[in-house]
Amino acid sequence: MVDESNRSARKRQAIVDAATGIFLEKGYQGTSMDEIAAAAAVSKQTVYKNFADKERLFHEIILGTLDAAAEPFGTEIRSLLEATDLEPALRELARRYLTVVLQPQVIRLRRLIIGESGRLPGLARTYYERAPERTLARLAECFRELAERGLLEIEDPALAAEHFAFLILGRPLDRALFHGRERPPEPAEVTRFAEAGVRVFLAAYGRR
Numbered sequence: 607m608v609d610e611s612n613r614s615a616r617k618r619q620a621i622v623d624a625a626t627g628i629f630l631e632k633g634y635q636g637t638s639m640d641e642i643a644a645a646a647a648v649s650k651q652t653v654y655k656n657f658a659d660k661e662r663l664f665h666e667i668i669l670g671t672l673d674a675a676a677e678p679f680g681t682e683i684r685s686l687l688e689a690t691d692l693e694p695a696l697r698e699l700a701r702r703y704l705t706v707v708l709q710p711q712v713i714r715l716r717r718l719i720i721g722e723s724g725r726l727p728g729l730a731r732t733y734y735e736r737a738p739e740r741t742l743a744r745l746a747e748c749f750r751e752l753a754e755r756g757l758l759e760i761e762d763p764a765l766a767a768e769h770f771a772f773l774i775l776g777r778p779l780d781r782a783l784f785h786g787r788e789r790p791p792e793p794a795e796v797t798r799f800a801e802a803g804v805r806v807f808l809a810a811y812g813r814r
Contacts, residue, residue, distance in 0.1 A: 672737050
């Protein structure tokens with residue numbers, strides 16, 4: 607039973623891996639379940655046994671990649687509350703934020719879902735709620751607690767979270783999305799954007 611379960615799990619992962627590559631190469635519309643089955647070296651019946659249809663498979667790939675990238679970062683946001691020196695902790699969080707969001711596969715999948723948002727609005731909405739919106743909510747809650755402790759001066763934590771996110775990510779994310787960049791940013795580049803963003807954020811919200 608255990609061997610059968612492991613075999614089924616391996617087949618399911620092979621389908622996800624194969625489908626991810628084909629979706630990224632050909633887009634959602636250009637991908638067929640036959641191609642996915644052939645690339646995964648399984649039968650078409652096996653693909654449909656694991657995923658009811660192409661949309662369900664696409665949904666799992668998008669949200670699975672998202673959760674793998676976003677959930678550890680949520681823990682890092684909470685760890686900011688334990689910092690004894692806020693500025694370097696914010697800089698490190700900003701560097702991690704850039705690193706997570708600018709992963710080449712995350713960028714490519716983000717482009718793909720933006721391109722399919724008209725056809726799959728429910729998935730696009732779920733992606734937004736579970737990625738940018740959830741991160742902003744976690745940042746807002748963290749900033750609210752830091753303000754209550756007197757470490758930041760913030761009247762509107764949600765707005766402060768938006769400012770932090772766009773100071774750190776605005777230009778690097780736009781450039782990655784529109785320039786077709788397929789490599790992660792250089793560490794020096796990440797540091798430059800992180801430090802500049804945190805400096806401006808603290809100029810607005812740091813304790814006087």
